[in-house]
Amino acid sequence: MITQRGFVVIFAAVLFLTSGFALGGNFYLTTLGVYLIIGLVVSLPFFALTANIAGIEVDRQVDKVKLFSGDFLRVRVTIRNTSRRHFDFIEVHDQYPETWILAIGENFIASRIEPGSSITFSYILQARMRGRYNVGPTEVVMRDRLGLHYYKRSLKAETEILVYPTWKDVRRLDAIGKQRQLGLMFGSHRTKIVGMGTDFTGFREYVPGDAFRLIDWKTSAKRGDMVVKQYEQEKNVQIMCMVDTSGSMGNGYPENTKLEYAIRAAVLLTHMGLERKDLVGTCVFSEVVHSFVPPSTHPNHMYDVLESLAMAEPKGWSDYESAITHVIEQTRKRTLVIWLTDLEESPGPLLNAMKTLVANGHKAMVISPFGPWFEAPVGQFGPVEKVLAEAVSEELWERRRKIARALARFGISVVNVGPEDFLPTIIKTYEQAKQRGVALF
């Protein structure tokens, strides 16, 4: 293949040749033109012979194949010349996903490589969005010394990287927790059941067999009779997080779509649950159930949830009935089902799903991202778009109000959320569920 530079040489050669022919038959210009053309092509067969691109091997190593969105990853690329000839000039471009950021170093190198030798270079990337990505392929360009010819080859050695949803919300929550010196308690909601909790509920008379440490000596002295302190018993709840991944959930700013927020909320909820020894499961669904992670407190549970959420892609439509049927089949205990859905499907199937859910003794609530709040601010629109956006927004709101009213009849509340209050709402919901003692097991 001739490079752009090669074409410039051809142009100059043709210019001199034609000038030599046309302007009185000048041998100087003709000879110069001939030299340029011969100079351009003479080394072509030798270059083709030496630039046997099959002699190049690329090996890519990454520090880890699973990481969180926002984490850094070092990529090491080794280029080996397995042939018996040297490559005069080799350019290697290691490609990385478009959404990622090159943090340190460069993802390409240009050098000469001797037979049997190798070149290693590395660079650091920041993974920006969750999902399954491929680092690579590596593009190898070989040029001759004068840069007049080149051969290009794309080595399809790709390294698959799984990027989990961002962990920053959890970090933030932990940081706040540490600041406030919050204890990671074994349950924190109140129940009417007297037991081994931490919140004081009252006194009762001492009966033989009670632990001495429970005796309240001050009160016993006042009453003249032995009394023991009683505490509220704490229990755990079981929560199922239903993440809707239908196409409409993908609307919004990139990296800030409704689905991204729903996923962040699910991660946060699972983390909080695990910290307090509650059971939190996750179901990712659209027209089919893409993944179901049953509620558990297993050490690897968080990674199972992260993996299922990492793969979520906004497409298809929401089949609430299939999703809840699947969950009910898999879940025996009473569960609080938190739906993270934008409610943009027809209400019939949704109500049917809720009916099934309540009929099976579960509790439910819907945290619903409201579409227009995730789109561009109305202020950025022109007058016509503004009116249209407001009209659409009003219609959607009205529709949502009706659905909320219908669901309220069955004791299911709908909380409309935007990007700002999505995560606080999920934390609040979880805390309230714990306090109210919903879906205890």
Add this chain to the structure above:
Amino acid sequence: MAFLIYRVMDFNDVWHWNAPYDFVVTVFRLLSLLFFFISFILVTGLSTAITGTVPNELIVGLYNTITLRTWYMQPYGVSGPITNVNEVFARFSVDIFEVLNSLLENTFLFLYFLCAGIGVALFLQSLVRMEHKFVGGAFVSLQMILVIAVLRNTILATLGDFGIVLPFFGDEHAILDYAVFPSNFFEFLFSNLQLLVLASFAYLELSYQMIYSYSVGKPVEDREETLKKQLLALRQATRKQDAIERGEKVSITAMSRSSGAIAFSFLREAIERKVVGSQDALENLDAVSDVRRLQIFVDELLQSDSRARDELTAKAAAPSSSYVIGSTILGSAFRFLTVIAISFLLMSPSAFLAILNPPMGIYNSIEVLQPEIVLLYLVPVVLLFPFAAMVISWFSKREVLDEPKLTKDEKEELKLRKKELDDKKKQAARRRKERESVRRRMKGKPEEKDEWDKALEDTYKP
């Protein structure tokens, strides 16, 4: 090359150092003449229209003196005020041809200087910035001097054929040429023409080889420099954040702006995010946290892996300079000799006649001695090289396995994923169907209307 071209043209006495000045002056002379004539026609025409007669000498003289001479608009070379209308027109026809002739000759001289100036400027540029475009530009610019000189000769010869002689134009320039292409290789090799061609080609070849030697080691140096800047910028940004957190005042110096955060895309992005999201404290927190985490990541990496820095800079990739220089000299010599030999074989009529053995008519024809005969061999021979390269690369490509071969496990996993999704879809469709059929059965019993459906209907009542 430049010196040889200078000598060739100096033989024709073209390097009059005042030529560019003369050219500019001539252009202005032409313009002033045209302006004078047009303005004069306008004024005379208006005056004639108003008075009904050609303006008398007094008016013409006054106009020429007051308006044109006072404002330095009188044609160059005219000493006194012209007072007669007819004299003005008669003089114009003489002057315009004189200026045009002078301009024609000056244009060529000016173009020689222009090309030489551009060539030298690009050559100097190529010394500082080792780039092909500057070398190529210098080469073409300098060669264009000879092309223009040949063009001038052709114009003169063509005009001469039509019997037109331009008095200011001078004689044809003597440009390097063969009357008959030499049949002896050494005569060809040591001729003046060949010396200039060789010098020109050598300049191009050696410059390109030098650029190669430079560019093959430079990326590694650049890489090291970039990494240093990035690490420095990162360190500065982290320190600055620490200082801000401690409540200290931080000043942004010009130094930190040029070599620091702005020069580093990751930091730049982090800063931009911070600026854009100034209303949102969380966004700020993200940007700050990203920079700090990167600093920690890099520190840990450099501490835990002793080769990490060398790999980031790709230090080991720098080729040995002695080998590069040696191979450059050998490569150039080989190309040089090959090009000369092939060119001689292509251009020499004796080689052509010996190989093709043409009939006597062609053998003795004048066309054999013309430069165009080179095309007869040039085109097929030139095409032969890419063809050979194509055949070689076609064979080499057989060794390339572009399509990755999936391992058995990978294939199995891929199949399993697909099957799982299909199963899920089928299951979901079956359940939907079942639900539909149950609903249809229930529909036939109006008295057992579901209270949930009723609720929905109630909800949607207008």
